[in-house]
Amino acid sequence: MATLNILIAVCLAYVALLFAVAFMAERAALKGRGNWLRSPWIYTLSLSIYCTAWTFYGAVGYAARSGLEFVTIYLGPTLVMVGWWWALRKMVRIGRTQRITSVADLISSRYGKSGLLAVCVTLLALVGITPYISLQLQSVTLSFSSFAVSDPVGASLIADQDTALWVAVGLALFTILFGTRNLDANERHHGVVMAIAVEAVVKLFALIAVGVFVVWGLAGGISPMLERIDASDIGQWQMDGGRWVGLTFLSAAAFLTLPRMFQVLVVENEDERHLRTAAWAFPTYLMLMSLFVVPIAVIGLELLPAGSNPDQFVLTVPLSQGQEGLAMLAFLGGFSSATSMVIVAAIALSTMVSNHIVMPIFLRLTQGGVNGPSDVRHVVILARRLSIGVVLALGYLYYKISGGGSALAAIGLVSFAGLAQLLPAMMGGIFWRGATRNGAFAGLVTGFAIWAWCLLLPGFGGGVLPASVMADGPWGIGWLRPHALFGIEGMDPLLHAGMWSLLLNAVVFVIVSLLSFPSPLERLQGAQFVNIFDHSDNPQSWSGGIAQSEDLMIMAQRILGPEMVQGFFQAEAARQGLAGYLPEPTPDFLARLERELSGAVGGATAHAMVAQIMGAATVSVEDLLAVADETAQMMEYSSQLEAKSNELTRTARQLRAANDKLTQLSVQKDAFLSQISHELRTPMTSIRAFSEILRDAEGLEPKDLTRYATIIHAEAIRLTRLLDDLLDLSVLENGQVNLNIRDGLLSDVISHAIAASGSDMHTMRVRRTGPAAEVMLTTDHDRLAQVFINLIANAQKYCDADRPELTIDVSRRGGRVIGTRRIALLPSKPRGIHPIPCGPTLMGLGCCEE
Amino acid sequence: MRERATPLFLERRSYRQRRLMDAARLLPLLGxxxxxIPLLWPQRDPAGEVAAVSTSSAILYIFGVWVLLALIALFVSLMLDSKAETADDGNV
Structure with a gap:
């Protein structure tokens, strides 16, 4: 009784310790002080959830039954880990860049985010893992009863209590507390991982402690131990080659596909470089875990009475020697193995169930009527907590229904074989771009069906298939017998089922993939997954860059010579803060290199050469799309800008032209109006004056009469012509007056002007001097006459001398006077009127000669 | 390099790095x-005509290979690590 009480107390204390560790780790991570949480050692230790209670206790039993075959369960993961460069590196990179949350998420994301595939994988995982969880519950119960055997009171106590139920409830509590604190796949479960790492140390320490006790305490050293091993029942090498290879392969596959392994390998991975450490440290861990298995088994077989359960040797050997403390430690090791596996498996399964089954159904039921993200968050966390409860409840129910016992022990490998069905879809997905959703689905269904038919159903609870089906096949179809598909009999059932299911799974997967056609999203995701190292810009992806730099260097040396190029590259590397000769091929560096090269071979050639080498650098379709989007936006924007600016320029030009035209028009208008008003007024004045003379003057000479009438007539004609001009549109349009060019004498023009202005009468004396008065002019005589008329009229009007006299002095300066080209409002003084004291506005109209 | 006249420069360390990557790829195949090989060993024979390999030597062999693989993996990952993270021992 005392032993059992102590055991329960130690057990509770240990659980409390785990809670405390998890809690502290969460706190430290929250406060950002959790650097040690992100060490590669924690990562490596967390991988140890591969070693469940089944391997902790079961490996010894396995070894006691069939020798070294147990080691295959560890050889597979070892091979996968030392081969991390192949698959794990890629998986971790994909998981990190694509924010993968579970193995179902990985497969569904790869195949175009297919919901159907995710559900399929989730169901497969549930079916495969639930028995495994119940196996852990069973192992804890068994180990309790192993203690109880030595304690009759305790035995009855244990029989009354349902240990498995309490364990399940406790585990559910722990997982819900520390496994559903946050949602983001990028935020790791620091508390859980830390607790698992502690448990990993405990179980390794426990097993080694028992092993050391057995080898040095009981056998008396290494050599006697080896002799005892050889002398035992399993002392000679005996191995079924098929099982050796098959189980190694199966465990390797399961290591990659088990949801809990995926959780710690990929989802909880903090840093890709942790894989480098885990690559050798985890195989070492596995090696140490299995190192003392055979010695414990051999000693157990020797010491314990025949018929005792070899699966409990780890506990019963120390107990039989009275080493209760050691047995307690071993018990804690087994307890750790069981709990850590259940916790992570529950987290992984609950993530899958809530993300791929509960949430889609919830979203469909609510028809998207969700009130904001906090609502969804709440629902997701609730779904995850419920899923954890459901997963553990399923495990417990399975344990109850199957009744425990040895039937469960076989479930470990059955589970491995079931989860291994994910391998073709998974590996095909990350290594083969041609893999399609239909292929993955068909392969999965095929493999799952064969596995269920050949392995799960025959083994389920002691076999749910009737004996007739097992013996003769369904409906008497012989080649469908669960243990002899296609009539091949006599194979190991596990090997038989594993081989056929995986083989047909892969074949169907490949064939359907080849025949079907992927959707665009699938193709996109496929390219992203398969070429993940070309796409993701992780700082560690230096391999391509350095290789390209080296190619560039070789090429440059051929052109520029080794010394110069080495100096240049070294300087560039130093500029980038790197030692050695090879800088990263940054755009900056490439531009400078191109400039150097173009000095020797010309710009275009240099560019082509660099592009030829750097051309291998690909960008992801997403990047391209983003760039294209950006470019399109920029192009659109710039074309809009350009159009706007063009429009502005055009408008400005038009405005300027319009302004010019307006100014011109205004000038013309002013000129025109002045001209017209002057030109119309003068003939009118003279007509009015002479007609008044004709009307009022008494006794005019007929000669004068005729002259005045002629003047009136001539002025009227001139007025008419002026009006004609005015009406002529071309005056406005061309800004110039049509000249009525005729040949004539200047003196005639002047005489006409004097006569028209009436100045020869009495008001002002007009003197005409100069010999050139008789000069012959080719011009518009009306206009010229107008000039003189204006001149004389203005002189008459504004001159206030007593005896006004106007001298018109015509002189020839040699130049040829050719009409007027422009008419402008220049207040210029015409020649020959200097003596007149007139204001500057005297001449409204000036003639500018060219 | 094919042309002997021009002494083309190849950085030794990056070359080594790539060979190390090859080693990392080949390591599981070695394992x-x-x-x-144990499958070739003589098995326990009920008739007792052939002396089977003893389990102790089998353990030594299997665990020896295990240790060897772990050591090579350690070496490879350390070498790859030092290149990726600290590139300052530049005596090329």
């Missing part, structure tokens, strides 16, 4: 090969 598979070494762990397949």
């Amino acid at each position: 598979v090969l070494l762990w397949l």
